[in-house]
Amino acid sequence: MAARAAGAAAPVPDPAALADARERAADLGVGAVSDAVGAALSMLSRMVDARTAVEVGTGAGVSAQWLLSGMRHDGVLTTIDIEPEHQRTARTALSGAGVASARTRLIGGRGVEVLPRLADDAYEMMFVDCGGADHARYLSEAVRLLRPGGVVVMHGLSAAGNPGDAARRDPAAVDAREALRTAAENDLLLPSLLPLGGGLLCAARV
Numbered sequence: 001m002a003a004r005a006a007g008a009a010a011p012v013p014d015p016a017a018l019a020d021a022r023e024r025a026a027d028l029g030v031g032a033v034s035d036a037v038g039a040a041l042s043m044l045s046r047m048v049d050a051r052t053a054v055e056v057g058t059g060a061g062v063s064a065q066w067l068l069s070g071m072r073h074d075g076v077l078t079t080i081d082i083e084p085e086h087q088r089t090a091r092t093a094l095s096g097a098g099v100a101s102a103r104t105r106l107i108g109g110r111g112v113e114v115l116p117r118l119a120d121d122a123y124e125m126m127f128v129d130c131g132g133a134d135h136a137r138y139l140s141e142a143v144r145l146l147r148p149g150g151v152v153v154m155h156g157l158s159a160a161g162n163p164g165d166a167a168r169r170d171p172a173a174v175d176a177r178e179a180l181r182t183a184a185e186n187d188l189l190l191p192s193l194l195p196l197g198g199g200l201l202c203a204a205r206v
């Protein structure tokens with residue numbers, strides 16, 4: 001990660017470290033967020049002054065680098081993945097990026113099983129990028145895990161907002177619509193669907 005003054009967040013991760021993580025992701029055959037999505041993650045982490053963040057879907061650690069770049073310089077990212085090999089790869093990539101090991105906590109397991117074990121009201125930022133059909137459940141966890149003023153971001157939910165997808169009945173589309181409806185109906189969430197990457201459902205925890 002690029003050098004910076006104490007207390008200040010780096011605006012972007014080191015390009016060479018990002019490229020290295022992307023290459024590792026490609027070797028694993030796993031996705032990684034685009035620079036546009038990454039920049040949004042960094043900006044949102046900075047806006048909420050994130051000291052603690054939680055991510056579901058570590059992959060090779062591309063999004064982790066973006067999240068950490070916007071978080072406080074001493075912020076800690078908890079990141080969850082079901083694939084031990086992905087987490088080993090992310091650990092190597094993050095270490096190569098100069099991220100101190102104390103700034104990340106890697107937990108193996110399914111998001112829906114690990115999140116309920118995390119403390120209430122303890123995070124400023126949550127990012128979900130793991131596919132599947134559990135996004136409404138992740139939102140319920142977000143309401144519990146996030147402090148008021150925090151933000152939850154979920155990647156890959158564009159089907160919730162595309163009028164052309166309204167008739168789709170496949171699990172991904174049904175899940176995306178259910179997640180957006182769940183967020184809109186919860187008085188503790190203020191959602192917005194941004195057309196970045198595969199669709200970013202963002203919601204402020206009010």
Ligand SMILES: C[S@@+](CC[C@H](N)C(=O)[O-])C[C@H]1O[C@@H](n2cnc3c(N)ncnc32)[C@H](O)[C@@H]1O
Nearest residue numbers: 031032033057059061062063081082110111130
């Ligand atoms: C698209 S990749 C994540 C990419 C990462 N966010 C990045 O930008 O570098 C999705 C990851 O989610 C993990 N995954 C899939 N289902 C999961 C689940 N139910 N719980 C936790 N991780 C899961 C996969 O093993 C994979 O590493």
